[in-house]
Amino acid sequence: DVKVTQSSRYLVKRTGEKVFLECVQDMDHENMFWYRQDPGLGLRLIYFSYDVKMKEKGDIPEGYSVSREKKERFSLILESASTNQTSMYLCASSFTDGYTFGSGTRLTVV
Amino acid sequence: QKEVEQNSGPLSVPEGAIASLNCTYSDRGSQSFFWYRQYSGKSPELIMSIYSNGDKEDGRFTAQLNKASQYVSLLIRDSQPSDSATYLCAVNMIGNQFYFGTGTSLTVIP
Numbered sequence: 323d324v325k326v327t328q329s330s331r332y333l334v335k336r337t338g339e340k341v342f343l344e345c346v347q348d349m350d351h352e353n354m355f356w357y358r359q360d361p362g363l364g365l366r367l368i369y370f371s372y373d374v375k376m377k378e379k380g381d382i383p384e385g386y387s388v389s390r391e392k393k394e395r396f397s398l399i400l401e402s403a404s405t406n407q408t409s410m411y412l413c414a415s416s417f418t419d420g421y422t423f424g425s426g427t428r429l430t431v432v
Numbered sequence: 433q434k435e436v437e438q439n440s441g442p443l444s445v446p447e448g449a450i451a452s453l454n455c456t457y458s459d460r461g462s463q464s465f466f467w468y469r470q471y472s473g474k475s476p477e478l479i480m481s482i483y484s485n486g487d488k489e490d491g492r493f494t495a496q497l498n499k500a501s502q503y504v505s506l507l508i509r510d511s512q513p514s515d516s517a518t519y520l521c522a523v524n525m526i527g528n529q530f531y532f533g534t535g536t537s538l539t540v541i542p
């Protein structure tokens with residue numbers, strides 16, 4: 323089974339901090355994605371990547387950036403955390419038959 | 433605008449009954465359709481995929497697809513309390529990028 327590992331389950335950060343969320347997959351998938359999930363809004367795509375050093379903006383990229391230096395690792399960066407970025411962040415990896423999600427990081431910005 | 437619509441519920445069914453979850457999508461060219469189950473506080477897990485018109489059965493789950501009507505559904509037979517979760521419909525509209533509905537909350541009453 324594909325395993326997608328997110329480095330932190332819970333994070334609390336202060337407003338203005340730079341935040342790094344790490345995601346690693348172990349199945350050599352080319353496609354990786356970052357979503358945030360908020361009540362009533364569902365899953366919203368932040369950024370995605372189809373290859374190393376490649377990135378594409380999703381529906382809500384503002385305030386975020388990403389890095390993909392190695393095929394297995396896709397990092398989400400909050401340049402200057404704000405309270406409206408408090409959310410559940412989900413990383414996903416895919417080949418052709420659906421996504422596999424990581425366990426999620428619940429980020430609280432205070 | 434790429435859209436995936438689901439009735440948010442909550443949907444309540446008695447134990448042993450059939451639960452019916454519905455989803456419509458906007459992109460007529462969509463080819464791949466998925467159902468995910470998400471327990472509270474957990475990440476989504478893939479339970480069914482369907483690519484062709486008609487029915488696909490897997491144990492107590494049946495996915496139904498009607499591309500002409502742009503409609504996909506999930507039937508859960510002999511519903512169990514452990515089926516209580518939020519069910520997300522996902523549609524592959526552009527390459528390997530999926531669009532998600534906001535989910536239907538299902539409660540199975542013992």
